[in-house]
Amino acid sequence: MKIQPIMKVRRLSIDIPVPNGVLHAVKDVSFDLAKGQTLCIVGESGSGKSMLALGMIGLLPHQARLFAEELSFDGIDLQNLSRAKLTQIRGSRIAMIFQEPMTSLNPCYTIGNQMIEMASLHLKMRRSDAHDLAGQWLEKVGIPAASDRLNQYPHQLSGGLRQRVMIAMMLMCGPDLIIADEPTTALDVTIQAQVLGVLASLQKELGLSMIFITHDLGLVSRIADQVGVMYAGSFVEYGSVQDVLDAPQHPYTQGLLKCIPGFLERSTNGRLGTIPGTVPSLVGNTVGCTFSNRCFRATDECFVGADPEPKIAAKHDVRCFFPGPPSTTEESDV
Amino acid sequence: MVQVQSKKNAEVEVSPSKIIRRRILAHKGIILGCFLLLIIILMAALAPVLAPHDPYHQVLLNRLKPPFWMTGGSWTHPLGTDHLGRDYLSRLMYGAQISLLIGLATALISGCIGVFLGLVAGYFGGRIDQLVMFLVTVKLSVPTILVALAVVQLVGGSLEVVILVLGMLLWHQFTVVTRSVTMQIRDMDYVTSARTIGLSAMRILFTEILPNISNQIIVVVTLTMASAIVIEAALSFLGVGIQPPLPSWGIMIAEGKEHIFFRPWLVLIPGTALLILVLGINLLGDGIRDVTVPGGRS
Amino acid sequence: MLSYLFRRFGLACLVALSVSLLTFALLHFSIDPAIAIAGEDATSEDIELLRIAYGYDRPLWIQFGEWFLKALKGDFGVSPYFGLPVQTLILDRMSVTFTLGALSILFAIVFGVSLGVIAAISPNTWIDRISLTVGVFGQAIPNFWFSLLLIIIFAVQLQLVPVSGSESAASYILPTIVLGTNAIPPIMRLTRTGMLDTLSADYIRTAWAKGLSPGSVFFKHALRNAIIPVVAVSAIQAAHLLGGSIVVESVFALHGLGMLAYESILRSDIPTMQAVILIFSVFFIGFSALSDILNAYFDPRIRIQ
Numbered sequence: 008m009k010i011q012p013i014m015k016v017r018r019l020s021i022d023i024p025v026p027n028g029v030l031h032a033v034k035d036v037s038f039d040l041a042k043g044q045t046l047c048i049v050g051e052s053g054s055g056k057s058m059l060a061l062g063m064i065g066l067l068p069h070q071a072r073l074f075a076e077e078l079s080f081d082g083i084d085l086q087n088l089s090r091a092k093l094t095q096i097r098g099s100r101i102a103m104i105f106q107e108p109m110t111s112l113n114p115c116y117t118i119g120n121q122m123i124e125m126a127s128l129h130l131k132m133r134r135s136d137a138h139d140l141a142g143q144w145l146e147k148v149g150i151p152a153a154s155d156r157l158n159q160y161p162h163q164l165s166g167g168l169r170q171r172v173m174i175a176m177m178l179m180c181g182p183d184l185i186i187a188d189e190p191t192t193a194l195d196v197t198i199q200a201q202v203l204g205v206l207a208s209l210q211k212e213l214g215l216s217m218i219f220i221t222h223d224l225g226l227v228s229r230i231a232d233q234v235g236v237m238y239a240g241s242f243v244e245y246g247s248v249q250d251v252l253d254a255p256q257h258p259y260t261q262g263l264l265k266c267i268p269g270f271l272e273r274s275t276n277g278r279l280g281t282i283p284g285t286v287p288s289l290v291g292n293t294v295g296c297t298f299s300n301r302c303f304r305a306t307d308e309c310f311v312g313a314d315p316e317p318k319i320a321a322k323h324d325v326r327c328f329f330p331g332p333p334s335t336t337e338e339s340d341v
Numbered sequence: 342m343v344q345v346q347s348k349k350n351a352e353v354e355v356s357p358s359k360i361i362r363r364r365i366l367a368h369k370g371i372i373l374g375c376f377l378l379l380i381i382i383l384m385a386a387l388a389p390v391l392a393p394h395d396p397y398h399q400v401l402l403n404r405l406k407p408p409f410w411m412t413g414g415s416w417t418h419p420l421g422t423d424h425l426g427r428d429y430l431s432r433l434m435y436g437a438q439i440s441l442l443i444g445l446a447t448a449l450i451s452g453c454i455g456v457f458l459g460l461v462a463g464y465f466g467g468r469i470d471q472l473v474m475f476l477v478t479v480k481l482s483v484p485t486i487l488v489a490l491a492v493v494q495l496v497g498g499s500l501e502v503v504i505l506v507l508g509m510l511l512w513h514q515f516t517v518v519t520r521s522v523t524m525q526i527r528d529m530d531y532v533t534s535a536r537t538i539g540l541s542a543m544r545i546l547f548t549e550i551l552p553n554i555s556n557q558i559i560v561v562v563t564l565t566m567a568s569a570i571v572i573e574a575a576l577s578f579l580g581v582g583i584q585p586p587l588p589s590w591g592i593m594i595a596e597g598k599e600h601i602f603f604r605p606w607l608v609l610i611p612g613t614a615l616l617i618l619v620l621g622i623n624l625l626g627d628g629i630r631d632v633t634v635p636g637g638r639s
Numbered sequence: 640m641l642s643y644l645f646r647r648f649g650l651a652c653l654v655a656l657s658v659s660l661l662t663f664a665l666l667h668f669s670i671d672p673a674i675a676i677a678g679e680d681a682t683s684e685d686i687e688l689l690r691i692a693y694g695y696d697r698p699l700w701i702q703f704g705e706w707f708l709k710a711l712k713g714d715f716g717v718s719p720y721f722g723l724p725v726q727t728l729i730l731d732r733m734s735v736t737f738t739l740g741a742l743s744i745l746f747a748i749v750f751g752v753s754l755g756v757i758a759a760i761s762p763n764t765w766i767d768r769i770s771l772t773v774g775v776f777g778q779a780i781p782n783f784w785f786s787l788l789l790i791i792i793f794a795v796q797l798q799l800v801p802v803s804g805s806e807s808a809a810s811y812i813l814p815t816i817v818l819g820t821n822a823i824p825p826i827m828r829l830t831r832t833g834m835l836d837t838l839s840a841d842y843i844r845t846a847w848a849k850g851l852s853p854g855s856v857f858f859k860h861a862l863r864n865a866i867i868p869v870v871a872v873s874a875i876q877a878a879h880l881l882g883g884s885i886v887v888e889s890v891f892a893l894h895g896l897g898m899l900a901y902e903s904i905l906r907s908d909i910p911t912m913q914a915v916i917l918i919f920s921v922f923f924i925g926f927s928a929l930s931d932i933l934n935a936y937f938d939p940r941i942r943i944q
Contacts, residue, residue, distance in 0.1 A: 066847055098850030105848075110841040115863050115937070125849055177849070478650075479657045482927070484882045484919040487900055488662065491912055494904050495669035571781045575886055578783050579901060594784060605791045612784035620779040627775075 011082065013184060013216045014040040014063075019075035021055070021062050028290045032058040032071070034240040034314070037324075040233070042183075045210070045217040047227040047248070049263075050237030053286060056220045059237075060186050063218075064101055065093045081183065099129040102177035106189040108170035112161040118145075119157030122176045129180040144175040148205050167198035171205060178209060185210075186218045191226075203230070224267055228252055236260045239286055239297045241314065246323020254321040256330035258302045265333075296328060304329065364632040371632065374624030381618045385437035392431035393419070396588045400426035408606055420610055424596060429607075432588035433614055439589050440618060443504060443573045444566035450508025451565055455515025456558065460550065462516065463523025473516065480513045486572055490581055498582040507569045514561045522554040556633040563626030567619050574615055590615050643935055651928045658920040659710070659913075663703045666909055671695075675907040676719050706913070715914035720906040725914045728899060735895035736884055739814055744877045746819030747826055752869065754823070755830025759865075760857060762835060770831070774824035782817050782883050786890040789813045814891045818883050822876040829872050833865030840864070867937045874930030878923040 021033040033055045040046045050056045062073045063085065078086045080101065085093065097103075105111050113121060119141055126137035138157065145153035148171040161169060170190060177185065187206070191199040207230065210217055219230060227234050227248065234251050236244040236259065244257040255261045265280025284301035287293060295310035296302070302309065309328055320330035365371055403426040407414040414421060420429040462473035492506050526549065535545045576582035577591025585592050590611040597607030666672075673690035674681070681689075690696050694705075709715070715725035754770040761767060793813060837843060838861055846856045884897035892898075896915060903911035 064848065066844065094850050094852065096850070097848055103848040105841060105845065107841050111845045113842040113846070113860055113864070116860075124851070124855075128849075128851065173845070475654075475657075478654055479661065482654050482658050482920050482924045483662070484916065484923060486882045486885060487916055487919055488665065490885070490901070490904050491662075491916070492665060492669050495666065495675075495907060567779075574781055575783050579886065579889065581904070591783075594787070598787060601787060601791055608784070608787050608791070612781070612788065615784060616780055619781070620775065623775065623779050 010041065012039040013042045013081055014038075014218070015077055015079045016063070017075060017077035019059070019062065019073065019078055021058050021067065021071055021073045023068070023071045025290060030290045031240055031292075032289060033062065036235070036237075036240075036242050037317070038233070038235055038242065038245060040184075040216055040218065042216055043210075043214050044232040045219055045230055046233045046235065047231035048218065048220045048235045048237055049222060049224060049227055051222060051286070053289075054237040055240040055289075056237050057188055060103065060188050060218065060220055063186065064097055064103060065090075066103075098125060098177070098182070099180050100182050101184045101186065102180075102182040103186045104170070104173050104177055104188065104190045106192055108166045108173060108190075108193060111173060112169060114161055117158055117160055118164070118172055122157070122172075122179065125176055125180055140179060141175075144179045145172070147209070148172075148175045149201070150175075165198075166194055167202060170194065170198075170202050174202070174205060174209070178213070178215075181213070182215070184216045184218070186220075188220045189222070190219075192221070192223075224252075224263060236263070240289055241297070241326060242317070242324070243298065243326045244323065245317070250321060250323040254332060256320040256323075256325040256332070257298075257327050258304055258333075259298050261333040262303075296326075298327075361632060365628075368628045368632055370624045371628030374621045374626075374628055377617050377621030378625060379621075381437050381614065381621065382441065384434045384614075385441050388431070388434035388438060392428075392434045393417070394428035394431045396427060396431040396435045397586050398427060402426065405600065405604060405607075407604070408610070411606075421606060423593070423607060424600065429593075429610060432593060433590075433611060436588040436590045436593060436611065437614065437618070439500070439583070439587065440570050440573070440615070443500075443507070444570045444622070446504045447507040447511060447569035448562045448565045450504065451510075451512040451569075452515050452558070452562060454509070455512035455561075456519045456554075458512070459516040459519025460523055463520040464527055464550075466524070466527075470520070473520070477513050477516055480510075483510075485510050486575060489572060489576060490579065493576060494581045498576075498584050500583055500587070503573055503576065503582045507572060511565050511568055514564060515558065518557045518561050519554055522557060523550050526550050526553055556629070560626050560630045560633075563622050563629070567622045567626070570615070570622075571619060640935065644932065647928050647931055651924050655917075655921055655924050656707075658924070659707060659917045660703060662916045662920070663706065663913060664699065666913060667699060667702075670907065670909075672909050675909055710914070710917060716910040718903070718908050718911045720903065720908040720911070725911050728911065729896065729914060729918065732894055732896045732899050735893050736881070736888070736897060739811060739818065739884060739888070739893065739895060740877065740880050742811055742815040743818035743880050744822065744873060746815050747822035747876060748873055750819070751823040751826030752830050752866070755827040755869075756834055756857070756862065758827070758831045759834030759838065767831075770827060774827050777820045778824040780820070782821055783886045783890055785820065786813065786817045786887055789816060790890075810891065810893070814887050814893060817887050818880050821883055822873075822880060825872055825876060826869055829869050830865060833868055834861055837861045837865040867934060870937060871930040871934045874926045874933065878926040881919050881922055 016039075017037045018035045019033060019037070020031065020035055023030045023032055036059060038046060048056050048059065058067065058071075061067050062071070063078065063080075065085070065088075067073060073086070075086055078084070080096070083096070085096075088096075112118070119138065122141035122144070123134060123137040126132045126140050127134065130137070130140075132140065141157055142153040145156055150156055150168060150171055156164070156168075156172075161172075164172065173190075185206075190206070191202050194202060203226075206217075209215065219226075221227065231248040233246065234244075234248045235242040236251065236257065238259050244251055244255065244260045251260065252264070255264060259282070262280060262282040266282075282301055287297060287300060293314070295312060296305070296315055299305045299309040306329070315326045315328050317324040317326050318330070319325075320327075321332075400422075403418070403422050404424055406418050406422040408421045408429070409416055409419045411421075418428050418430070420433060423429055423432065458473050458476070462470040489503075489506055489510055493502055496502055496506075535549055573582060574589065574591035574594070577589040578595045580595065583589045583592065585596070593611040594608050594615075597604070597611070600607050671686075671690075673686050673693065673695050676693070677686050677689050694702065706716075713726055715729070717723065718725050718728060721728055754773065758767040758770040790813065834857075838857075843856060843861055846860045851860070881897070884895060885900050886897070887893075888895045888897035889901045896918065899911065900915040900919070902908075903915060
C-alpha cells in the first residue's frame with residue numbers, strides 16, 4: 008500500500024528575469040517526501056537550494072516565475088492556490104526556519120509579542136493562553152526561565168538562543184512540514200549540535216516531516232532519510248541517503264565526497280579532492296550537461312544536446328549520461 | 342582528456358570615470374537638471390546680448406502691459422512690463438545673473454569656511470573636533486532666515502552684504518561632510534605612508550583628502566547654492582537685502598504682489614524662473630549623489 | 640535612558656546659551672542700538688544720552704548677562720516700536736504660530752508617511768514616480784511664491800478661502816499647505832527608503848513565513864522599524880517650519896511670532912528681535928533634543944542599557 012507523500016514535487020523550475028536574459032535558478036527538480044521523513048538538499052552556494060525552498064511556500068521575489076508539473080502538499084496544489092490560502096498555510100501547516108538567527112527576529116518587539124502573534128493568528132488563542140503556550144514551547148526547546156525570556160528583546164539573546172526561539176515560534180502552531188534553510192550554519196559548532204538536537208527530538212515527538220537544506224555532507228549522513236544533491240539548479244543525484252552516499256553515481260557527488268576527509272576512499276596519492284572549474288552562469292541555456300565543464304570523465308557526447316534526464320542507477324535517480332561508481336584513476340591533479 | 346567548452350565572457354576593464362560618465366548619461370534626473378539649469382545660465386549669460394531693453398528703463402506710459410500671449414500684449418515686450426513700465430523679460434534675464442551670482446558666491450564663501458573647519462576637525466580630532474562639532478550644533482540651532490533677515494536689515498541691504506551674511510550662515514553641511522570623509526581617510530594606509538615620508542599635515546590634507554571628497558562636496562555645493570538662492574529671494578521679497586531697482590527675482594515678485602488679483606503673471610513669471618533654477622540645481626545635486634555612490638543607484 | 644536624558648538636556652542648555660550669546664553679539668555689532676532707538680536724524684548728544692540711559696555703554700558681557708538673567712524669568716524688556724513689554728507681544732502671538740506649526744507638521748507627516756509607504760510597497764511603478772515628483776517639487780518651490788500661487792488659484796480665481804487674516808479656521812488652510820509641503824519631501828523620502836530597506840530585512844521574510852497578513856507585515860512589522868528615523872526628521876522639520884513661518888505668516892497676514900519677528904526686524908526693534916530669536920532657537924534646540932530622545936526611545940537597543 009502506497010502512502011501519499013506529504014510533499015510531492017514534479018519538474019519544478021524557477022526563472023528570474025535579469026538584465027541580460029533569464030536566470031534559471033531551479034531546473035526541473037522532482038522529489039517525494041514521505042510523512043515524518045527528512046529530505047536533505049545539499050549543494051554549494053548559488054546552487055538554487057534557497058530559491059527552491061522559498062518557491063515551495065510562495066516567498067519568491069515578485070519577478071520570479073515558478074512552474075511545476077506538480078507541487079502539492081498533503082494533496083493541496085500549492086501552485087494554483089490563492090494568495091490568501093497560501094498565507095494561511097504558512098506558519099500553520101508549513102513552517103520555515105532561516106539561516107541568520109541574528110537578524111531573523113524583529114528587533115522592536117519582544118520575543119513574547121512575536122510568538123503570541125503566531126498563536127493568535129493561527130490558533131485563534133486569547134492573549135493569555137497564547138502567552139502560556141509560548142512559555143511552554145520555550146521550555147520545550149530547552150530555554151530556561153521562559154517567562155523572563157518572553158519579555159526580552161531579540162538583541163538580548165545569543166544566536167543559539169534566538170535560533171531556538173525561531174524553532175519554538177515556528178513549531179508552536181503545529182505544522183506538518185518544516186523547511187529549514189541552513190539553520191545551523193551561522194552558529195558555533197557546539198551550539199550547532201544543541202540546536203540540531205532540539206530539532207531532532209521535536210521531529211520525533213511531533214512526527215514532523217522536514218526538508219533540511221545544508222552544504223554539509225557530514226550532517227546529511229547523520230540526519231537525512233533522503234538526499235538531493237543540487238548543482239546549478241537541478242538535482243544531479245537524488246535518492247535515499249544510504250543509496251546515494253554508499254554508491255554515488257554522479258561525478259559531482261563523488262567529487263564532493265572526496266573533499267571530506269574519511270569519506271570515500273581517497274585517491275592513491277592521499278590528497279583531499281577538489282573539483283576544478285566554477286559553476287557556469289545560470290543565465291540562458293547551456294549546451295550539453297551543465298556539469299560537463301568540470302567533469303573529469305566527460306566525453307564528447309556530454310557537451311551536446313540538453314541536460315541529461317534523470318535515470319535510475321544504483322537504485323536512485325542520477326542526471327548523468329554516464330553514471331557509474333567512482334574510478335580510481337581519474338585524479339584531479341589537472 | 343577534458344575539453345573545457347564553457348564559454349567565458351571576455352573580461353572588459355572599465356575605468357571608474359567611464360563608469361560614472363555612463364551612469365550620468367543614463368540618469369534622467371541629471372539630464373533634466375542640467376537642461377533646466379542651462380536655460381537659466383543661458384538667460385544670464387546672454388542677457389547683455391539678447392535682452393530687448395534696458396532693465397532699468399522706466400516708461401510709465403507703458404506700465405503693466407501683459408505678455409505677448411494675452412490680449413493687449415505685443416512682441417515689443419514679450420513678457421509685458423512691470424508697474425514702472427520696465428520690460429519684464431529684460432529684468433528676468435538680468436535677475437538670472439543676480440541669482441546665479443548669489444548662489445555661486447555664497448557657495449564659495451561657505452565652502453571655504455566649511456571645508457576648512459571640516460578638515461581641521463576630521464584630521465586633528467579630539468578637542469578641536471569637539472569644538473567644531475559644537476559650533477555646528479550651535480549653527481544648526483540658529484534660525485537661519487531669521488538671523489539673515491536681522492543682520493542684513495540692520496547692517497544695510499546690498500548684494501555684497503547678502504552674500505557675506507549667507508556665506509557665514511550656510512557652511513555647516515560642508516563641515517559635516519568634509520569631517521566625516523576626512524576621518525575615514527585619515528586612518529587609511531596611504532595617508533599614513535604620506536606622513537612617514539615626512540609630508541606636513543597641511544600638504545597631506547590637500548593632496549590626499551581633497552580629491553576624495555570632491556564628489557560629495559559637489560553635492561553640498563548644489564544644495565548650498567539652492568538654499569542661498571531661495572533665501573536671497575525670500576529676503577528680497579520681504580524688502581530686506583538687495584534693494585530696488587536691481588532686478589532680483591524676489592523683488593520682482595514682491596513688486597508684483599500688489600497686482601496679483603488682476604495681473605498674476607507679474608508674480609508667476611519670476612516665480613517660475615526661480616522654480617526652474619532651484620529644481621534644476623536640486624535634480625543635478627541629487628543625481629550626482631546617486632551616481633557617485635559606490636555601486637550606483639538607479 | 641535616564642543618564643542619556645540628562646546629558647542631552649545639559650547639551651541643549653549649553654547650546655541655547657551659546658546661541659543667545661552669539662545672536663546678542665551679532666545684533667549689537669550690526670547696529671548701534673542707541674541709534675536704532677533714536678533714529679538716524681538724532682543729534683550725537685541725544686544718542687549719547689540714550690546710550691547711557693539704556694545702559695548700552697556698559698561692557699557687552701554685562702549687558703548680555705543682565706539680559707539673559709532677565710530673559711530666564713521671561714522679562715525681555717520693552718519694545719521701543721510697539722511700546723509694550725516684549726513678553727506681552729510674544730504671549731499674544733504664540734498661539735497662532737503654534738496652531739499653524741502643529742497643523743503643518745501633522746499635514747506633512749500624514750501625507751509624507753503615506754506617500755512614502757505607498758511608494759515603497761510598489762517601487763518603480765507610476766505611484767512611486769508620482770510621489771518622487773511631489774517630493775522634488777515640494778523641496779524646490781520657494782514658500783513665499785507658493786503662498787502667492789495658492790492665493791492666486793484658490794482665493795482669487797476660485798474664491799474658496801480667505802486671502803489673509805486670522806479670523807477664521809479657514810484662513811489656516813493655505814498656510815498649512817505651504818508650510819507642510821516644504822516638510823513633506825524629506826519625510827516622504829526617508830519613509831520610502833526606510834521601508835524599502837526594512838522590507839528587505841530578514842525579519843520581514845520571517846514575518847511572511849509566519850503567514851502574517853500583508854497589513855500586519857507592512858504596518859506592524861516594517862513601518863515600526865522604518866519610522867524610527869522619520870520621527871527624528873519630523874522633529875527637525877518642525878523646527879524648520881518655524882523659520883518658514885516668518886515668511887508665510889507675513890504673506891497671509893497671520894499675527895503670529897513669525898510676523899512679529901519680521902515686523903521687529905523692519906523696525907530695528909532690538910529687544911523684540913533678541914527675544915524672538917531666542918525663542919525660535921530654544922524651540923529648535925528643543926525639537927532637536929526631542930527627536931534624539933524619541934530616536935532613543937523607539938530603538939530598544941538604546942533604551943535598555
